[in-house]
Amino acid sequence: MTHLPNLITDLGLILCAAGITTLIFKKLKQPLVLGYIIAGLLVGPHVALFPTIIETENITIWAEIGVIFLLFSLGLEFSFKKLVKVGGASSVMALVEVVVMLLLGYLTGKLLGWGTMDSIFLGGILSISSTTIIIRAFEELGVKSQRFAGLVFGVLIVEDLVAILLMVLLSTLAVSQQFAGSEMLAAVLKLGFFLVVWFLAGIFLIPTFLRKASKLMNDETLLIVSLALCLLMVILAAQVGFSPALGAFIMGSILAETTKAEKIEHLIASVKDLFGAIFFVSVGILINPETILTYAGPIAIITIVTLVGKALSITGGGLMAGQGLKTSVQSGMSVSQIGEFSFIIATLGLTLKVTSDFLYPVAVAVSAITTFTTPYMIQLSTPLYKFLESILPEKWKRSLNEYSSGAQAINTTSDWKLVLRSYVVNLVLYSVILVAIVLLSARYLNPFISANFINGEMGTIVTTAITLVFMAPFLWAFAVYHPQKEALGRLWANRNYRSLLIVLEFVRVALSLLFIGFLLNQFFPVQVSIVVALFIIALLVIFSKRIQKFYVRIEHRFMTNLNAREIKAASKMHHTLTPWDVHLTSFDVSPKSVVVGRSLLELQVREKYGVNIAVIERGDRTIMAPTRQELIFPGDKIYVFGSDEQIETFRQFIQSEVNLQGERDRAEDVKLQKLVVSEASPLLHTSIRASGIRETTKGLIVGIERNGKRILNPESDLVFQVNDIIWIVGSPWRIKELEAVPNVMAG
Structure with a gap:
């Protein structure tokens, strides 16, 4: 058996x-x-x-x-x-x-x-x-x-x-x-x-x-x-x-x-x-x-x-x-x-x-x-939620609602935040890469070369040269590369910030030199390391442009691989109707684009540019055939259908930024504020559309409380009544200007 x-x-x-x-x-x-x-x-x-x-x-x-x-x-x-x-x-x-x-x-x-x-x-x-x-x-x-x-x-x-x-x-x-x-x-x-x-x-x-x-x-x-x-x-x-x-x-x-x-x-x-x-x-x-x-x-x-x-x-x-x-x-x-x-x-x-x-x-x-x-x-x-809501004191519930609204306020990202974040990310990523290259060289590459090709000092020199070739693009990126050039340029334009920016640049260069020293310390005595380090720095300066091109190729390949799924998904939506010479293409909406916060009805892209917005992708959500009331938000990806000439004209429009000249030089917070309409208010018996609140505050009316009832996202033809509580999402200082309107009280 x-x-x-x-x-x-x-x-x-x-x-x-x-x-x-x-x-x-x-x-x-x-x-x-x-x-x-x-x-x-x-x-x-x-x-x-x-x-x-x-x-x-x-x-x-x-x-x-x-x-x-x-x-x-x-x-x-x-x-x-x-x-x-x-x-x-x-x-x-x-x-x-x-x-x-x-x-x-x-x-x-x-x-x-x-x-x-x-x-x-x-x-x-x-x-x-x-x-x-x-x-x-x-x-x-x-x-x-x-x-x-x-x-x-x-x-x-x-x-x-x-x-x-x-x-x-x-x-x-x-x-x-x-x-x-x-x-x-x-x-x-x-x-x-x-x-x-x-x-x-x-x-x-x-x-x-x-x-x-x-x-x-x-x-x-x-x-x-x-x-x-x-x-x-x-x-x-x-x-x-x-x-x-x-x-x-x-x-x-x-x-x-x-x-x-x-x-x-x-x-x-x-x-x-x-x-x-x-x-x-x-x-x-x-x-x-x-x-x-x-x-x-x-x-x-x-x-x-x-x-x-x-x-x-x-x-x-x-x-x-x-x-x-x-x-x-x-x-x-x-x-x-x-x-x-x-x-x-x-x-x-x-x-x-x-x-x-x-x-x-x-x-x-x-x-x-x-x-x-x-x-x-x-x-x-x-x-359970309904039970808790029924037993919680009104004061607690009001405090929770106010805290929730405040916690979800949207703040604009400052240039300093962009620059410092890019510095920190570069510091972490390139430090890890450079340390990994040096450790791999010392533990594996040098023994391999010494055992199979060149032994002694010459083998060490060859190992150092090969390692430096791999380190060069990342050393250049660590010391010189600026992923946020526009934000850095705006900060440099302010003379008060220049000394701090120079210090940051000096720190980056100094850390790059430390990594070169870290490499040389693996193979050479300190005195020799200093001489060789100076020689390496000279080579890096001489071949800076070639190193830059090499790094750009590395970064491009990495980002292409990282975003391959998104690129493939987007490519599926790019088709051409040969008889009319039109096609579908996509645009990413910048936070500073002129289209942000505006509806398709306001933009009138079909009438002005001859194109149609067919799809809006918002995070994990896809809005097919959006209505004229749909708003455009920062980070949206919009798919536009039209000819080459029409799409190019639309591209110039959507990529143009809001002109901030004349605006107040401050970061705008977006918060939930309320206004109460009195009997003598000019808003009384006018509709939301006719009131001009949207134009005055650059905000959006998201709710109205009337006789104890809540109207969420009211229609634009809704007419204000006495003692209506209007909830507006917008900039506080703009809403303060609306408070200046006689007989309109802020809550």
Whole structure:
């Protein structure tokens, strides 16, 4: 009889159990993750009613593979550009939640009499919500299009990155067995350094490689190449001391920026589902039912802490970010569960042998309970909001509304902010790149050249020369390049700022010289380094123009790869109707464009320029065939249909900027203000359109309170009545001018 390896027998048993529970939980309309966990419990060594797996150690290997592909798929959905686009509100909410739940988890563990490491890991387990469970619940309840859902998605994106950081910090803490601030800081800096290096190198190389090889790739080869890249980054992450799962997540986020992202995500779905099922089944295998019964009390307490703590922390974070009571409550009630990352953090504790055996099944039990409660929590959010609104004092509600309006005021970006932000970004990015080049040269390039080509001093000189060639464009960019030339020019025009700008330039040049010294110090004595440094500086000055061209090519390739998906999407909308010689093209609306804040009716682009605005893209929203009342906002992308001559004329118009001469020299805040119409007001019995408020304040009437009723976004033909409270979004100083109109009182 042929001997069948236990690994295959165990895998067959796992998949059979997973398949049966999948069908049952599909029928019951329950999350499949819970079905997988129960399947693992049934085939695990602690339940004798069903066939039991033979070698638990083998399943651990399958589970690790499952974690890798699970995080690879999460990375494909993550995208660092999404993180950059996440609003400040979502970031505040996520960070408040993580900090609060870390503290609550630790305190709960201590109150239960658990050890320090168990309590710390419990805080990490409770701090991350489940992306999979929340998205599925939103789809089933049909709330994905609501405002709070967008905030929650932003919170989940931030939490994914925080979870990666937590894994690194907890690993460092587990090894040192004590909270050392210097070690934690070193771990964070190391993570940040490698994240930047991997992301920059990945975006520069991988999209280009996929584009060059696209003609050779069918679905099969693309799948194999994607998995190979994933596992390559897994190996690289493990080599530098990080979790293999981190490498998988990073590679997924890099591939998420390529034009092949959707295709890879589709191809990898089956692999992810297979190994993800094995991972969650392995979670159930490690559960001892007796442990759950023994720790039923702590499980109940931790579940309550999770439900209440997450709801309150997210709600509080939302209120702090000025999101209003309703949106904050809905967001808080949506994230009261733990999931995938919590299992991974719990597994990390077991793998490192720093947590007790009971913590893992306790975490799984809490996850199972909170998963069941998630849809009900979301459904209860609106009734809870209405209840809170009914019991809150009017003074509190008015204060919340005023704070929410103030927190969402829009401020213009100053030139100093633009320049300093560009300096800081350049400082971080180019410092990381230059340090990485020098370290790679010292650790790999120099030994390679010495061992295979030229030994001794000549080999060192060759290594230095090659390294300098790679460093030159980034040294030039670090010391000379100005990405915000217009803002810098405006600041330089003000004599009061010139001395400070000169100091900043001097600092940049000095830091560039330090990097040259850092390179030379790897290979030469100090005296020789100074002489060589002067020679290198002279060469950099002589070949400055060539270095500049080289850098521009590097930057262009990087930005093209980074924005490849957007470029491809835009190109799909550029078509030509040959008989009429017209085509569709797009324009990005600058914040200073003359069209900002004006409706299509006011602009009359068809009448003046002969073109039609067919589509407006606003963030993730696409407005097809916009109406004449649609306003143009900063950052909009508008798709215009017309001939070359018509589009060129329109381009000159849309790219022209508002003439600010004669305007007050101040940054304009946009705030929500109110006016009350008296009996003698000239506004009385006039319509919004005829009142001239819009022209006087450069603002927008967003609401009117009349006899206790609220009219949101009133029609322009609505006529003002006595004691109407008019809510206007606009510049405070302009609205102050309106107050000068007799018998119109400001609130």
